[in-house]
Amino acid sequence: MDASSLNFIDLTVGNVAFLLFVGFVGGLVSGFIGSGGAFVLTPAMMSMGVPGIVAVASNICHKFPKALVAAIKRHKYGHVDLRVGIILGLSAELGMLYGAGVQQGIKTRLGDAGSNLYVSAAFVVVLAIVGTWVMVDALNLYRRGATDQEEQVTRLARWVQNVQWLGPRFYSHGAKAHIPWLVTLPIGFATGMLAATIAVGGFVGVPAMHYVLGLPSMMASATELVIAFIMGLGGTIKFGWGGYVDLRLAMVILAGSLFGIQLGAIGTTYVKPFMVKVVMAAIMMLVLVSRAIIIPVYLSELGWIERIADSTTALLKQVSFWIMVAALVVGAVIVLGSLVSGMRAHASEKAAQAQDICED
């Protein structure tokens, strides 16, 4: 498709306000869990009349500077394992290119409905597996009353850190252990492929760094920002080369998201790592529902099941979109709630300490 033939929309005040808001909420979630705030933006822009490829390109163009700012911020808090981030980021770049190729192939063979079905099915499969895993882990921690305790390294991660026959290894200061290079390749590749498919590689990257490599969840979420930066920069170059980036859209979203991402990053200093899992699981489960209910629409459009009435199709699309928005809002509310309660608890602690000193 020739970029010059694409329509870069006129931005109205309403559109700008909406993008600023969605950008802020998305940034808040990304700053906290490292990813997961951008998936609403592409459909949101498309609903304004932005062509699909321009929406994807502009979304990616706002993601890499956002991830850069957040990664620097969380690096200051000591949350980032730069080595793991760069290594996974490079293999994620390969996964992204491969994922984009698969997407293109499906679109050529089955058209838009096939492409949409593939994306939704990928969402459902990945979120059903990874989301359930994260949710079960968070629930178990809650039931055991272990939400305040230090995180345990999983059995799988211990095996990965100790296995000797997987070839050369490198030291991860996040995991405080040596990790085989070979294990990082499929994780990075899957993260990139998922990012190219559903725009949120972190749904695989963060849990994999935590459960497979053994990084604490707080560090996994921050390290994901380094991966997001590398992937985002690569994606922006690719789409920019094609002339698909609408810089106005990208910078408007960035304007809102940087306010959010700073706040989300500050939030991580007040909460227990358990909260990262809670936010991630809540978003994943809601997005899973959102994508699952739309699948029959695409199956119907492909003629693989009986035709669904137009009114039902429109209704399902609306419901699906708003559940997605709700997923983001729920995540943002949990982040804000945790931040406020964490700040209050910290202020009370400081006040009590000051009183003790005065009494002494």
Next chain:
Amino acid sequence: MKWIKFLAFGAIVAGLYGMLFAFEADVIRLCKQGGWYFLFPVGVAFVFSYFHGAFTGMFWDVLGVQAKQSK
């Protein structure tokens, strides 16, 4: 000093966004060029992230929302 820096960065950010929309037609034209013109959106994004990133950090700081100091 904190306030002066905050206001200076705020003014720069406002200026950057003002220019983005004042030269909207040129921005769109350059973005659509493709090829090596990809450097334009990438470069602009870096510049915006530097100034706006610093500004938003100071914004929450000025409002009293600061990271918890580790002991």
